Amino acid sequence: MTEGVERPVQRRESLPRAPKVSEQLADRLRAIILGHGMRPGDRLSSEAELISRYGVARGTVREALRLLESEGLIEIRRGREGGILVRRPGIDRIGNSIVVMLTMAEVTVRELIDYRLLIEPEAAAAAARTATDKQRAELRRTVETEPHEELRFHTVLAECSNNSFLRMAVTMLHHGLSSSPSGLHLGGADEDGARHDHYTVLSAVEERDPEQAAQAMAHHLHRFRELLEEQGRLDEEFIPADWWLSRT
Template sequence: MPEELFKTVSSSRVSQVIVDQIRLLLKEERLKPGDRLPSERELCVHFGVSRVTVREALRILEASGLVEIRVGARGGAFVTTPDARQVGEGLATLLSLSPLTAAEVTEARLVVELGIVPLIVERATQEDLDDLRAMCDEHAEALERGEYTMELSADFHTRVAACTHNAAIKMLVESFHGPLLMSLRQAQTVEPQMGLLGSKEHRDFVEAVAARDLDAATATMNAHLQRTASRVKDEHAEGGPATG
């Protein structure tokens, strides 16, 4: 008897079938961001399954970042507008568990952030430059108040990436900064002179971009990132931060 007659009755899990169906609706844009799915109880009768099963499907969709669930009247599952933060989070969890070393991630970051400098020099608008300069000013003030954190630095780099006017690249850089902030908390409180130097390098970079000076911009960014990279490498080579 030819076995091809029997199609392997896959998907032994009903909840997964529901997930697939809703995914399909999303892909075909019959469900658009902001739309609200029927309530759990309605979905039950619609799919002819119990509420538990529907809820499991919703959990999966939620964990995939495809829907957001709100409670209360007029609550329910709402299709989310996909953004980089979710990708970054998912990437962060896996990064934090994968055998990747901080040095590797840092090097990858270096490749990306250096590689986009030409695009930035070419495409940065006046508004971009204004934003970046304003950021530098703010950071300088924060630095004086002793409130300069890695997070501010990360914001700067993200804003720089946005100057490429390429959402994929922006997403990529954001994804890198999320995990790095999470895993490299040891560098959270930036030593004053370090922050001062980094802040100055940020400003130099902005001005190089403003002058459309690719070589200067690349050199500045390179020095800036290399310094960060070497610090990361040092701290990890010495068996971890003193903070244990």
């Protein structure tokens, strides 16, 4: 071997992990549920039928079903009337993951308000354009009978948008707000002002005025931002890491 010449270091290459059989089965069952348009309440094949059809062990089937159950895509009921039933995943399941992601990303209150200003005025405008009479009545009922429920108002307003993506985005956001230790909603800080803002948004929705609805919501959020700025809270973490320790 020639002196002074170093041999290149042999780097160890990592190959992608092959999915477990249970994960492959979960993928197959998920594809069947979604690809065939199965609805909440529809039944999947029984555990015994899945074992026979796919030629896998009982433990593999049960692990695959646990994966789908953790996603909220199925519900396993025991007893004579039991079975493996399709269900619609709830926002709370996604919302919990969002809360974890927000914590690890160290998202600040300032970023939260900026995000709300991007989507909630549009949700209000969409509500003014598309809300049904029944939805407008529910929004009015919320404003009149639940004046202290700031998060409830925003969630009902998002429902009135009749846009599934907007509705999910706002609902997940407010799931995070309800989990926040900071109480980041205007109602608790300025109840009279928040209630006035809600009535202004409600009036615009009832009058089917999208521009006014968006402006009213933006005003509501800007006022909230100013209040938090006065309190020196805009650069706080939205959900600080030590909050999780306080829950145990």
